[in-house]
Amino acid sequence: MRQTRLDTARIKAARQVIDPVFLDGPLYPCEALEPALGCAVSVKLETANPIRSFKGRGAELIASGLAGGDRRAVVCASAGNLGQALAWSGRARGLDVTVVASRSAPAVKLDRIRALDARLELVDGDFDTARERAAAIARHDGARLVEDSLDIETCEGAATIGLELVDRPVGRPVGAAPPFDAVLIALGGGAMATGVGHVMKALAPGVEVICVQPLGAPAMTWSWRRRRVVTTGPTATIADGVAGRVPIPAVLDDLLLVADDAVLVREASIIAGMRLLLDRAGLVAEPSAALGIAAILEDRERFAGRHVATVICGGNVDADAYRGWVGAR
Amino acid sequence: MRQTRLDTARIKAARQVIDPVFLDGPLYPCEALEPALGCAVSVKLETANPIRSFKGRGAELIASGLAGGDRRAVVCASAGNLGQALAWSGRARGLDVTVVASRSAPAVKLDRIRALDARLELVDGDFDTARERAAAIARHDGARLVEDSLDIETCEGAATIGLELVDRPVGRPVGAAPPFDAVLIALGGGAMATGVGHVMKALAPGVEVICVQPLGAPAMTWSWRRRRVVTTGPTATIADGVAGRVPIPAVLDDLLLVADDAVLVREASIIAGMRLLLDRAGLVAEPSAALGIAAILEDRERFAGRHVATVICGGNVDADAYRGWVGAR
Numbered sequence: 311m312r313q314t315r316l317d318t319a320r321i322k323a324a325r326q327v328i329d330p331v332f333l334d335g336p337l338y339p340c341e342a343l344e345p346a347l348g349c350a351v352s353v354k355l356e357t358a359n360p361i362r363s364f365k366g367r368g369a370e371l372i373a374s375g376l377a378g379g380d381r382r383a384v385v386c387a388s389a390g391n392l393g394q395a396l397a398w399s400g401r402a403r404g405l406d407v408t409v410v411a412s413r414s415a416p417a418v419k420l421d422r423i424r425a426l427d428a429r430l431e432l433v434d435g436d437f438d439t440a441r442e443r444a445a446a447i448a449r450h451d452g453a454r455l456v457e458d459s460l461d462i463e464t465c466e467g468a469a470t471i472g473l474e475l476v477d478r479p480v481g482r483p484v485g486a487a488p489p490f491d492a493v494l495i496a497l498g499g500g501a502m503a504t505g506v507g508h509v510m511k512a513l514a515p516g517v518e519v520i521c522v523q524p525l526g527a528p529a530m531t532w533s534w535r536r537r538r539v540v541t542t543g544p545t546a547t548i549a550d551g552v553a554g555r556v557p558i559p560a561v562l563d564d565l566l567l568v569a570d571d572a573v574l575v576r577e578a579s580i581i582a583g584m585r586l587l588l589d590r591a592g593l594v595a596e597p598s599a600a601l602g603i604a605a606i607l608e609d610r611e612r613f614a615g616r617h618v619a620t621v622i623c624g625g626n627v628d629a630d631a632y633r634g635w636v637g638a639r
Numbered sequence: 640m641r642q643t644r645l646d647t648a649r650i651k652a653a654r655q656v657i658d659p660v661f662l663d664g665p666l667y668p669c670e671a672l673e674p675a676l677g678c679a680v681s682v683k684l685e686t687a688n689p690i691r692s693f694k695g696r697g698a699e700l701i702a703s704g705l706a707g708g709d710r711r712a713v714v715c716a717s718a719g720n721l722g723q724a725l726a727w728s729g730r731a732r733g734l735d736v737t738v739v740a741s742r743s744a745p746a747v748k749l750d751r752i753r754a755l756d757a758r759l760e761l762v763d764g765d766f767d768t769a770r771e772r773a774a775a776i777a778r779h780d781g782a783r784l785v786e787d788s789l790d791i792e793t794c795e796g797a798a799t800i801g802l803e804l805v806d807r808p809v810g811r812p813v814g815a816a817p818p819f820d821a822v823l824i825a826l827g828g829g830a831m832a833t834g835v836g837h838v839m840k841a842l843a844p845g846v847e848v849i850c851v852q853p854l855g856a857p858a859m860t861w862s863w864r865r866r867r868v869v870t871t872g873p874t875a876t877i878a879d880g881v882a883g884r885v886p887i888p889a890v891l892d893d894l895l896l897v898a899d900d901a902v903l904v905r906e907a908s909i910i911a912g913m914r915l916l917l918d919r920a921g922l923v924a925e926p927s928a929a930l931g932i933a934a935i936l937e938d939r940e941r942f943a944g945r946h947v948a949t950v951i952c953g954g955n956v957d958a959d960a961y962r963g964w965v966g967a968r
Contacts, residue, residue: 331667336687338660342751355687358665362921422671592691592923592954625921637966 314564315462316508321469324367327374328467329402332359332366334474337619339489342590347603348610350617352490353591354475357599357625361394361422363551364502364623368467369395372456375463377403383453385410387440389498389551390419391624392458397426408453410444412436416550416596416628436545438556459499459561468502472509475619488514492613494602494620497521497530497572498552500561502623507568521565521572522601524580527553531572533562548635549580551598551624579604585636587622594632596624643893644791645837650798653696656703657796658731661688661695663803666948668818671919676932677939679946681819682920683804686928686954690723690751692880693831693952697796698724701785704792706732712782714739716769718827718880719748720953721787726755737782739773741765745879745925745957765874767885788828788890797831801838804948817843821942823931823949826850826859826901827881829890831952836897850894850901851930853909856882860901862891877964878909880927880953908933914965916951923961925953 325333336355343351356364369392376384385408386396393409400407407428411420412435423430431447433439441457448455458464476488493510497503507519523531526547532540539562545553565572583600586607587593595603602620606613654662665684672680685693698721705713714737715725722738729736736757740749741764752759760776762768770786777784787793805817822839826832836848852860855876861869868891874882894901912929915936916922924932931949935942956964 331665334663335665336660338687338689341689341754357921358667358684358687360667360670425670588923589958592686592956594917594921594923627921629918633966637962 312567314504314508314567315560316465316469316505316564318509318512321466321473321509324371324466324470325473328367328370328470332370333470335359337474340591343586346586346590347606347613349606349613349615352617352619353593354471354619354621355593356471356621356623357594361391361398362625363391363395364468364471364621365391365395366398367470368464368501369399371463371467372396372461373399373403373405376405376454381454382406383451384456385444385447385451385453386456386458387411387437387444388458389437389553390415391551391626393423393428394419394426396456397423397428401427408447410440410447412440416626416631418628419626422626437554459501460558464501465505467505469505469509471502471621472506475506476509476513488517488619490517490617490619492518492520492616492618494520494522494605494618496552496598496601496621496623497523498598499554499558500530500565502621504561504564504568506621507565511568518570519568520605521569522605523552523572523574524549524601525574525576528574529555530557530562530565531574533557534565534569534572537566548577549597549601551596552601573605575601575604575608579607581635582607588636593622594625594627595622596627599623599625641896643833643837643896644889645795645798645834645893647838647841650795650802650838653700653795653799654802657696657699657799661699662799664688666803669920672915675915675919676935676942678935678942678944681946681948682922683800683948683950684922685800685950685952686923690720690727691954692720692724693797693800693950694720694724695727696799697793697830698728700792700796701725701790702728702732702734705734705783710783711735712780713785714773714776714780714782715785715787716740716766716773717787718766718882719744720880720955722752722757723748723755725785726752726757730756737776739769739776741769745955745960747957748955751955766883788830789887793830794834796834798834798838800831800950801835804835805838805842817846817948819846819946819948821847821849821945821947823849823851823934823947825881825927825930825950825952826852827927828883828887829859829894831950833890833893833897835950836894840897847899848897849934850898851934852881852901852903853878853930854903854905857903858884859886859891859894860903862886863894863898863901866895877906878926878930880925881930902934904930904933904937908936910964911936917965922951923954923956924951925956928952928954
């Protein structure tokens with residue numbers, strides 16, 4: 311069988327490198343969601359840490375790798391969460407961090423990147439425009455270019471979530487199979503989907519790996535379905551964290567090995583998912599983090615009576631936008 | 640020196656009894672709160688578990704103790720969170736759980752108690768009325784009466800939060816003193832305040848222990864200040880979780896040994912605290928869980944430049960009420 315670029319032993323070792331503040335986020339069954347969803351749901355919460363997303367895991371691996379070397383400058387394009395993560399991890403290690411982001415990224419993400427002492431460069435255009443600009447900066451300055459989902463640290467960092475899904479007790483004996491039979495993962499560039507998916511295939515192959523993307527940003531899902539890279543025109547989704555147009559071939563190759571399905575969901579379902587998470591679970595999810603719940607809402611029959619896990623992967627929302635999404639009854 | 644009723648070795652042993660789903664909730668610095676508060680704040684999150692409050696810790700100790708014995712019936716009065724906790728822990732062990740609560744308790748708490756298969760009896764009146772009724776049921780049925788804050792399991796369960804505040808790394812070497820110099824704890828019946836306070840005095844005596852109660856429910860704070868039990872008339876606060884009129888003498892005795900201060904805060908500050916936690920930290924806190932932030936807002940000079948920790952002890956809010964509190968800008 312073909313192998314992904316990821317390595318399970320390296321993923322396990324990564325836990326020793328990542329600051330514990332990013333590890334072992336809560337994993338628990340959320341029974342109050344059941345009546346609305348028709349299935350049992352366990353949530354893996356990745357928002358209760360200093361940067362409110364899972365991206366600290368990968369950023370820690372990158373920053374740790376750079377900390378001992380001569381090159382102290384690092385640059386990344388970011389929809390906002392990787393930028394915060396790299397700023398946090400870089401600041402802790404005296405690195406010189408530059409983040410390139412779209413001017414249209416949520417203000418809360420941009421503000422936090424600045425507050426964490428990173429240099430922030432804004433581009434007119436979207437995430438893929440920012441990617442091009444970050445590459446140009448790296449070439450010009452000789453900085454380490456961090457490419458989300460391509461750089462193996464971003465995938466293997468995210469993959470440590472998978473270890474915790476498999477290993478941690480949720481009312482079951484240590485070492486027993488996970489109580490859930492499917493995991494719903496937000497799909498954007500593919501770091502989290504390939505990371506968590508790799509670990510599931512390696513350590514819990516009975517668990518169905520389902521990736522979820524917005525209908526308004528379907529590039530990776532289309533690519534997965536056609537088994538070749540498909541790019542799209544401009545994205546149209548509130549799920550800014552997963553809005554890419556240009557999938558990376560190597561990441562798609564990995565995704566083809568570990569994903570059992572990739573589904574697309576409507577904006578209204580994402581909003582309904584955010585509202586459910588707030589009202590029934592007391593959780594603030596950014597749109598990308600509600601994709602799993604949205605997928606259940608759109609296909610209740612598929613999940614009826616099952617037990618699924620979903621990763622609440624980020625909670626960075628602009629206060630006004632969030633009130634708009636969840637405020638109206 | 641006089642000793643509290645709590646025992647540090649027993650508190651450490653309690654961690655082996657409590658379901659891990661209630662242990663080791665996130666503890667992390669929340670820099671986005673700093674500009675508004677003028678001090679560094681670390682939050683200890685107790686809402687990311689199946690019952691959305693810290694009460695599972697004590698309930699687990701009680702239910703475990705009963706599980707091996709002949710008496711399978713247990714009854715408690717509850718403002719809503721202990722009832723959920725006891726229902727959850729009792730269901731897992733086949734116990735017969737009865738919860739007595741005020742008819743005016745938040746619907747979300749009452750609904751969850753019912754959903755967890757407990758028998759729920761509502762009384763006209765407040766928490767202290769429910770206490771009387773629960774005692775009568777216990778006498779009549781021969782059930783184990785659980786008295787929050789009086790029963791040592793409720794205090795020592797809560798005290799395990801203190802162990803995690805002292806022991807867990809927040810970007811510091813294991814074994815080093817906590818990075819914070821004060822801990823702000825919601826004060827109601829006193830289980831959490833005496834529990835966390837006991838551990839701080841035993842293991843981190845340099846940390847100031849500050850209890851916070853609403854001006855509209857000041858009985859325990861007045862009692863602490865006068866060093867004798869003071870009861871009050873009806874309470875008037877949205878912080879339903881800490882609204883008691885009749886302090887328990889033995890709990891006050893413990894509180895006098897471990898609290899360095901007890902302060903009272905206004906309702907407007909509690910609401911402002913909930914809003915800050917939502918907007919800057921992405922955290923849903925019930926009013927009682929925002930008391931610590933409210934205390935900082937009311938006395939910024941006291942905390943200026945310091946690093947404080949506060950326990951976000953519960954997140955069970957009625958959706959409509961919560962929108963009312965945090966919705967208006």
